[in-house]
Amino acid sequence: MNVYLDNAATTPVAPEVVEAMVPVLYNNFGNPSSTHAFGRQAKALLENARRSIAQVLNCAPSELIFTSGGTEADNMALHAVVTQLGVRRIITSAIEHHAVGHTAEALKTHEQIEVVYLTLDAKGNIDLQELSTYLQEGVPTMVSLMHANNEIATLLPLAEVARMCRQYGAYFHSDTVQTMGHYAFDLAALDIDFITCAAHKFHGPKGIGFLYVNKKTRVNPLIHGGSQERGLRGGTENIAGVVGLAKAVELAYTDLAAHQAHIWGLKHYMITCLQALFPDVLFHGETSYEKALYTVLNVSLPATPKAGLLLFTLDLKGVAVSGGSACTSGAAKGSHVLEGIGANMNRPNARFSFSRFTTQEEIDYALQQLQEVYQKNL
Numbered sequence: 231m232n233v234y235l236d237n238a239a240t241t242p243v244a245p246e247v248v249e250a251m252v253p254v255l256y257n258n259f260g261n262p263s264s265t266h267a268f269g270r271q272a273k274a275l276l277e278n279a280r281r282s283i284a285q286v287l288n289c290a291p292s293e294l295i296f297t298s299g300g301t302e303a304d305n306m307a308l309h310a311v312v313t314q315l316g317v318r319r320i321i322t323s324a325i326e327h328h329a330v331g332h333t334a335e336a337l338k339t340h341e342q343i344e345v346v347y348l349t350l351d352a353k354g355n356i357d358l359q360e361l362s363t364y365l366q367e368g369v370p371t372m373v374s375l376m377h378a379n380n381e382i383a384t385l386l387p388l389a390e391v392a393r394m395c396r397q398y399g400a401y402f403h404s405d406t407v408q409t410m411g412h413y414a415f416d417l418a419a420l421d422i423d424f425i426t427c428a429a430h431k432f433h434g435p436k437g438i439g440f441l442y443v444n445k446k447t448r449v450n451p452l453i454h455g456g457s458q459e460r461g462l463r464g465g466t467e468n469i470a471g472v473v474g475l476a477k478a479v480e481l482a483y484t485d486l487a488a489h490q491a492h493i494w495g496l497k498h499y500m501i502t503c504l505q506a507l508f509p510d511v512l513f514h515g516e517t518s519y520e521k522a523l524y525t526v527l528n529v530s531l532p533a534t535p536k537a538g539l540l541l542f543t544l545d546l547k548g549v550a551v552s553g554g555s556a557c558t559s560g561a562a563k564g565s566h567v568l569e570g571i572g573a574n575m576n577r578p579n580a581r582f583s584f585s586r587f588t589t590q591e592e593i594d595y596a597l598q599q600l601q602e603v604y605q606k607n608l
């Protein structure tokens with residue numbers, strides 16, 4: 231049996247998404263910038279997709295800029311505020327995805343801005359009081375904090391941080407790459423400056439995503455070139471990708487409550503089974519439905535002499551999960567997220583992440599293999 235429990239890394243493409251994309255690849259090869267019928271047809275697909283995504287997120291279609299995915303979208307937001315909007319301080323955390331963390335550090339070096347890392351508790355939560363204190367200092371600021379952490383699942387109180395940023399006049403960017411497709415967004419009500427999306431995290435294709443830019447916030451392109459995306463992102467558009475992205479959004483949100491219930495049910499089941507199998511099991515990050523992304527479970531397992539081979543052994547048994555890092559030297563070493571929350575690096579760690587296609591039978595199989603690894607000391 232092969233069991234894929236690494237959906238935070240990427241997800242299988244939904245069959246309906248493939249079905250939506252294939253005819254586009256065959257028939258709609260026109261360049262949307264061309265004025266002839268082939269171009270107009272492609273342009274119509276592009277704008278229909280933009281409209282349908284905007285409708286789901288309750289924003290204006292013009293607030294969505296298609297990008298090559300989450301990394302580019304994060305880069306664009308951070309570069310824009312520093313190089314165009316006068317931001318001199320980025321307030322962020324040590325557990326952001328590298329698309330944000332490394333970009334902030336690069337801007338610190340090249341643009342001489344200040345990067346402030348908020349204090350985190352052991353589960354990866356920020357201290358809102360500390361954030362408020364920084365915001366009151368009056369430095370032109372952008373706050374960049376991810377909606378849910380991709381390794382430990384901890385959720386940010388997004389609306390509360392958005393309100394605080396507005397109150398003190400700071401820009402707010404949230405990397406929503408792990409939560410887009412998994413939570414409803416009402417962008418008209420949220421009043422945030424930037425959020426980001428990567429289609430491949432919710433059964434869409436790779437290499438396509440978007441940056442949402444609130445219409446109150448004016449930015450220039452990161453990728454210079456033609457006048458695509460209203461001059462905000464040069465490059466001939468990935469029409470099949472955009473159509474696939476729109477389909478993935480539609481599928482994710484049509485039955486959102488059912489997906490949420492199914493996936494949370496599996497995660498809760500896994501937590502309960504792990505606690506029964508390993509009395510001293512621990513979990514990194516928050517685990518409750520209210521405080522954690524329901525698709526991700528980060529497990530700290532009992533120490534074993536073969537800890538470094540745990541994920542490799544599971545892989546040999548057909549169970550794909552990920553760890554703190556790809557390193558084999560042992561346990562959690564290498565994860566800036568686990569390091570950022572001061573996790574115990576001497577115990578092996580595994581991140582299980584689920585999708586709406588995951589079944590209880592698959593969870594049972596994974597648990598059985600995990601138990602065998604420990605029982606037989608594999």
Ligand SMILES: Cc1ncc(COP(=O)(O)O)c(C=O)c1O
Nearest residue numbers: 299300301327329380407408428
């Ligand atoms: C939280 C987060 N941000 C950004 C990214 C980058 O997205 P992409 O792979 O589409 O560039 C990822 C993907 O791993 C992610 O999990």
